Amino acid sequence: MASLRSDEWRAICDIFTNAQNLTEVESRKDPENEPFRSKYKARELLHEIYSALKCFEAGDGEDQQEVEDGGGSAQLPVEQSVDGQRDDGVGQWGLSGDSPAGLRAAQLGAVEYYLGVNHLDTEELSAGQEHLTNCLNLLGRCKASSDNVSLFINARNQLGILSAGWDETETAQGFLETAESIYLRYMKEDGSPPTDMTEYFTTEENLLTHQERTKRFELAYTHTMYYLAQVYKNLGQNERAATYCHSTLQRQLKLKEFSPMEWALNAASLSQYYITKGHYMEGRHCLSAATVVAGLAGEAPSEAAAQESETESECREQLRQKRADIARCWIKYCLNLLEDAKKLLEDNIGELDTDRQEESKRARRQEEEEEEKGRKSAVLFGSEDTFDSIASLEEKVCCLCPLDLTEARAVFLVGQNYATQAKEYFQMDGYVTDHVEILQDYSALFRALAFFEEDLEQRCKMHKQRVDMLETICNDLNSRYYLMIRRQLMFELAEIYSEMMDLKLMLANRQADTQSLDSHTVTKFNHLCSSSAKYFQMFLDSLCSPEGKVPEHLEEEVLRPALVARFRVARLYGHIISSPPSDQLENLNKSLDNYKYVVQYCESHPEAAATVETELELSREMVGLLPLKINWLKARMGTNNSLVD
Template sequence: MASLEDQYQKAWQLYQEESHHDLDSEPYKSKYAAREIFEELKSRLSKQLDEDDVDDSEGAFSEEGVDGVGLTRARMAAVVYHLGVIAVETEEFSTGEEHLNKALIIIGDEGSISSGVSSATVGDAEVVAAALRGAEESLLSEVCEVSSISPTAIAPATVALAISCHNQLGILWSNRALYSTAKRHLDRANMLYDEYQKQCTKPPRTIHSLFTTCNEKESNIDDINGIDALEKLHTLTFYYLAQVYGHLGVPDKSAWYCHSTLQRQLASKDYDPIDWSINASTLAQFYQGKEQFRVARHLLASASKVLSGHEAEVDTPQEDTREVTHSRERYQQCKADVARCWGRYCLVLLEVSCDRAIPDDPQEQESVINHQPEEETLDKQLQFVQLEVSDLESEVAASPGENFDEVRPVFLAGLRWLTTARQYYTLEDHVSDHVSIIQEMSHLYKALAFFESSEERRCKMHKRRVDLLTALVQELNPQYYVHVCRQINYELAETYSAMMDNKLALVENGGSEPTPPQAKKINTLATSSIQYFLHYLDSLKDIITGEQPTVYSEDSVRPALVAWFHLGRLWSKLVATNHQTKIQNLAQSLQNYKRLVEYCDRNPHCQSLMAQELAVCREMVQLLPLKMEQLRALSR
């Protein structure tokens, strides 16, 4: 009969290596074969324990090299753990939970099991049903209490096993959407690691080293591997906690664990550069959303640094195999994604700059100023000391600008980054991403125009937006991309309206009536805005009747009503050369204002949604007929 060690290695090879080559028709073939061997190992180890018949509960795990009984129990726990993992991966979740809990009992960490929900009392169907009702907490068998930690649970031979079991149970309960239970297991894994660091001086054993025999020289290598393996398990605990806190609605805690995961990966030099860069860039978007731009910039700079370090490896001349091609594709996409995140960072920074230029509440502005020292402290805690990124950070500001000269470099950097991203996300291959990037470029111009004092130059910036968006919408089939075309048509309408306002402001500042060329330009811009607002509204029409819906959907009601409001305003701004044309324009304006008023009267719940616009519309519905009558009198 093969030795225990040989049987274990054979089972591990089936599970870890050969399972990747299983056919789609038999996806679990190798894992089932590994399970059979692990079951045989379990029987042999059980017989050994019965034959030894020794109570090793008093710290025997730390003496496995002396009496052998502790090693047998540790091996039994490892085999049961593997059976649990295989059961989970083959979708036998209740069986997997049972094995993992049993492994904890063997290790001596049975006190932590009560913090979860036992499948012996709660079936999978009940778990899923409770999760759908949002009542999963009612299924907890008892209130979680922090149980004491047994010395055997943090013994060098078993601490990795105990943490692995809790990590796996954390994943299991997360997949059941019972995140509070998942968190308790992950907190326990965290606690076991901390207690091991405090109490144990011997290096930990890896799970696999329990089934190997080595000489003194090899044992030193095992010690190093054991330390690395334990650190990696602890990093995984942090990673899973980040996901769980996100699901529990605690984003700050989730972000902290995300950052700690990235920090630990850097320290251990055990990470995939592509994944690390993407995760750091994604985390940056969370912090920029909280207006913690210094932290966000550091994360993005770190992502760029790690990615650039990987570039040489990707560019090394190699035979064009499938793996090499895939690696290069991953790199190019990651490069575009990081560039896109930089572009979004610049856009958010510009938009915040616009908001702060006109603060609504002086107390709110004061709280922002008072909050900055705390942000500086947080920045130091969230720095990756392993990376030197000051050169990358110096390329763009980390605080909102106050004038055109301060925001222009941010605009240029954002435009450069988004242009880089657009080169990968082409319209032919990545329609949605390409459209989103073009819209972000348009918003960059919009934010910069806010700080431009010259009406003429501001109008040119809006013209850049028009050129970008018009070229885009002309390439899209509205039948297949109706939602995207709606967005673009609406933004074009708003842009043309803004350009018209700029031209009107130039005329008003001159203190005279518009010249024929000025009047023509104003009317062209207003007519273009009207045209695109109508394109947007036409896309909302009922396919069968061809009419506007009697009730707009929740996500389109305000944009649609605002479009009617703008149409009323735009018709009234057209420059007319005679009274008759002016009367016709005002009649169109009145008709659109009435549409908004009548809709809100039919749907009273919309009145609060359109409070300011509705008040203006009601007033115009009263005033415009009087003005039209005055014009008729003058034309007689």
């Protein structure tokens, strides 16, 4: 830049400053009917700079002519070196980045870069690609150095974003992975704070400090990692995507360049990946960090964060919704932890296996000793002003599977608290689907907690709370608009009543040796049977045509639920306790009809058999046995009806 010190050079710097101001400041004030007015003006100034630089270049001699030849084509840069291997952007041949010709190439490349971004901002994507490609072509004969490495990386970042937007995922991957390799090699071989692209057009007295250069360079690489995380997710490389996402979030906190609510939501979303993998320590850490950082909203650490919403009221509404979204992620954390504990401890009939429980408790002691080691190996978030808050929040919920009722209740209460928070925002009035999903998760929390409860009466009360929270909503929802939701609720209510019936049956069996069932117990048992059958039948009726005709073919998404519902209805009618033989006969015939439906449907649709193997086997067995019982009952009644076929 020293060779260009002159009044003309200062004029170029002033023009560049004006272009930046138009792009970053004035464009926010543009009217709706001219949304790109300031950016169009900035574009004109950038073209003016480019023309001026070309005039300077004309007198630079033969060396610069080689660079000019590299910038005349808009062909997409092929990231290959002379030996046919992919180039990592830091080639060992060509112009030195800090030579006069190399510096001029960087200056021209920077203008092409800013023109490219300008066109992308104004939705002229092909023109944007052309300028960004010209930028890389200008740099193609230069080695990456402290004078141009930021431009190398930023240009590839932009082309990576553009390619991803066009669903050219592998092309985007190539640009971004090359940008990453450029950063890593530069940091290994040099590591000094490189020249920022704005400094190509800055007078000496206004150059950035080393600290400012470092922050901008690290932020560019953080963007690379952020975009790579999205690319890997689109490629189905979820573990790799999670790693890059985690590192991105960590770097954003360190650089203090983030929008609090956006950061918090990304951390909460990442927690859901860890949860599905059973990595509860990492999941808890992400959610704790999300909650703490969400609390920083309004204390924006960056200009971008301060512009999350145009008005104060909109901002408050957004904050409430996003905090409710984070609360829902916490519910999922608690629910998955309880359900994984159930899988760990249950026997082959779904009850608590006390031997496994004791074995797990012995293993827990070693697991707790190794927890601290695990914490150190995990990727932690936080800075001095947030880490203590994150750690404090983590202490309020465990990350190890609960092994008894006390531990399970502690997890349940955390989930219950967040369910209450989420419901406060996602109310029925305006958020029907969200509200119902929260209630379903809340119901599932009770179901998971009930597994640990040894007192069968207490377990019944937990299931009754599930009924209380779901039944009214199920009956009030309009089937025309919320058919799928109603079906889910009908099926769940049927299962809850069935679980309560099974518990009552277990209690009755325990009492059978000492006393007969009293009328109150029989009435309660029959009510639970009938309620379960009613909701299963409501579900089945919802599958029928408006005229009430049963479908000849069940769609894939309802195939198993429909056949299971038929099987369960058959089982329920077989359990109802009735004194009059005529009532018994009616219930047995209903039971037989539903067992027959399962068998006949699977015979007519062989592909359905694989979805209900256990239910089908039992249904076939009952289709063989029930007619004998029905005939025996008829004989007892002294009927002259013909034998059941």
